[in-house]
Structures are given as C-alpha cells and as structure tokens.
Amino acid sequence: MRVLVCDDEQLARDRLVRLVDGIEGVEVVAEAANGREAVLAAQRVHPDVVLMDIRMPDMDGLEAAEHLSRTEQPPALIFCTAYDEHALDAFRVRALDYLLKPVSRDDLDAALTRARKMTRVQASDDDSGEKSTLRRQHISARTHRGLELVPVNDIRYFLADQKYITVRHGGGEVLIDETLKDLETEFGDLFVRVHRNALVALSFIEGMEQAPAGHHQLRLRGLEDTLVVSRRHVAGLRKVMQRL
Template sequence: MRVLVCDDEQLARDRLVRLVDTMEGVEVVAEAANGREAVQAARRMQPDVVLMDIRMPDMDGMEAAACLARSEQPPALIFCTAYDEHALDAFRVRALDYLLKPVSRDDLSAALARARTLTRAQRAAVANELPQAQASQRRQHISARTHRGLELVPVEDVRYFLADQKYITVRHSGGEVLIDETLKDLEAEFGDLFVRVHRNALVALNYIEGMEQAPAGHHQLRLRGLEDTLVVSRRHVAGLRKVMLRL
C-alpha cells in the first residue's frame, strides 16, 4: 500500500514515516509540506492513502482533501492533527479516519488496515457523492481535471467564470480550464470577490479596468491583462456602474 505523508512540520512528517516503515506491506512514496504539494504529489505518485495534517500554509488539509476527492482515482484520506475541533468537517469530506497527534502506532496501523479494504473504485464512488462545496470554508483554489491531471488555479488568479451549457470556463493568468460547477454556486461562494455582469458570466472585481459601449450598442467590460472583452447585459449595467464606483 502506497502512502503519501503531508504535514508542514518536518518532525511530524519524520515521525509518521518512521511509523509506516515499521509496518509490513506499506511504504511511503512521497512527502508534502502543505496541501498544494500533497495534491501535486498525489497526481504524480498515485498513492493509496494520504496521511494529512489540517492546519498548513498555502492550502490547508481540508481544501486539499476536497481537491483530491475530485481525482479520477481518489486516495483514502486519514487526517493526523493536533486539533479535535475539525473532526466533523473531516468526515464531511469523507475522511476514512481522524487521528490525534501524537499518533500511536496501533491507531495508525488500524486506520491503514481499514484503508486496505477499500478499492479505488469504492473510493471514487464515495467521492462522487460529495457536494460541490466540499470544503467547510471558502476555497482558495479551483480544481479542474485536464489532460495533465488535476490542476489547481488560485482564486486570486481567476479573471472570470463563463458558463457555456454544462461546463464553466475558468479564465486565469495562465490560460483557461473547464470545471463542472454552476455559476450560482460560485457566486454564493465568491460573491464578495466577483460580480455578475451577465447571466452567464462572473468577473473578478480586482481585474476590472473599465466599461464601454460597443459600436453594436451593447456594453462591454475591459479586464486588466486581457485583450478580449466580456458583454455586459442591460440588466447588469446599472449595478456594475455602482460597483465600479466603489473600486
């Protein structure tokens, strides 16, 4: 069984690695110092289990768990943390177990034994039951499945969300990705960072440069760093003007 260990403290990672090394049929295939590194390492190494801390910089364990659950073959998640107040949130993201530090060998062995009984297909079936808003707090990253695997886009880099039938195009500083979410859910989660300019578009407030009237008569929005513009629907023009006055 392949294990990935994620903790922002080197000593904590070293201890978990030593415990795993004493167990037969289990090996540590990668280590990570935060949730972002864990997601990237999981994409490369395809571990069966991730031992995950919760409070970490850049991306915490809960957000990383939500991202990993979107993988085509999600690993089993076992949280290893010094804080017991996150237990309910951990099981909301379908964690297999929740171990308090200092993690004992017996507890870890029992948790890994339970993980061994789950097939990847079973873990994928559980992940598919997760709601769209998997993390207990607002995400800092948007996760998308691409031909390169699971990609993470920082929310602060997103220029706009554009709905097109079933999928949402996420335009960001490095290009664009497609996600299977709804504008309604994105607006509910990021409503203070983005503004609705059309029934199919949410735009990042930080990147709005100006609004102008096009020769065809409709209004369009210019965004900093982008050559393309977005159409502003009539019903949103007045509200957008008010928002821009506050920027």
C-alpha cells in the same frame, strides 16, 4: 497499500514514515510539505491513502482534501493533526479518519486497516456525508499536463460554454466541469455576475463602456478582450463598481 505523507514539519513527516514502515503491507510512496505538493504528488504516484496534516502554508489539508476528492481515483484521507477543532470539517470532506498528534502506532494501524477495506470507488461514491462548505483558495483543472491548481485571486473571470466553464487567469485559461451557480455561491464576494454565462473578478474590473452596437462591455485589467454585460446586469454592476 501505497501511502502519501503530508506535513509541513519535517520531524512530523519522519515520524509518520517510521510508523508506516513498521506496518506490514504498507509503504510510503511520496512525501509533501503542504497541500499543494500533496495534490500534485498524488497525481504522480496514485496513493491509496493520504496521511494529511491540516494547518499548513500555501494550501491547508482541508482544501487539499477537497481537490483530491475531485480526482478520478480519490485516495482515502486520514488527517493527522494536533488540533481537534477541525474534526467536523474533516469529515465534511469525507475523511476516513481523524488522528490527533502524537499519532500512536496502534491508532494508525487501525485507521490503515479501515482504509484497506474501503476501495477508492466506495470512497468516491459515498454521499452520506454532509457536503463540504469550505471555500477553496485554488481551482483544480485536469489538463493534458495533469492536474493544474489555479489560485482564485489570479482568476479574471469564469465563462460558461455549454457543459464546461472556461477559467481565465494570469497564465492563460483552463476548462473545469463545474457550474456557474456553484462558483457564484462559493465566491460571491469576490466575483460579480455580468451575464448569465459570466462571473468576473471584482479586483480586475477597470471600467464599463457602451459598444458601438449598443450593448455594454466590461474592461478588465491586463486583458485586451472585453466581456459583454447583459442589459439586466448593467444597473447592478454600476452599483458594485461605485463601491470598488
């Protein structure tokens, strides 16, 4: 069984690696110092299990678990943390187990035994848990380069086009398979609806103007192209812009 160990403290990682090395039939295939590194490493090494801390810089373990659960073959997740107040959130992102530090060898062995019995398909198909209500700090997209993580605060807009959503950000754009409605629910305080097919980041709005054709369009900081504002959203957008 292939294991990825993720903890921002080197000593904690070293201890988990030693514990895993002492368990027969299990090997550590990668280490990571935060959630972002764990998500990217998982795409390279395809672990069966991720041992994950929760409180980490850049991306915490709960958000990393959310991204990992969206991959084609999600690994089993076992949280190893010093804080027990995150247990409910951990199981909302379908964690297999939740171990408190210092993790004992017996507890880790028992958790890995449970993971060995659960296939990746069973883990990904388990809808019995409560849906996660955690808000992501990144959007994950599968591209020809693998999994890309786009910081939410770098996104200019979400634009729906049939089945997929175009995510326009500072470095270009990616496609994701989500719904505009779900994105609006999750990020409604950061983005505003300007059209039935578009959500725009409030922090990048420069102004709204009327085009020669008669419709309104929105200018965004750092972008040459504009977005069409539907007639039904003009008044509401004006009110939002007055508060910016």
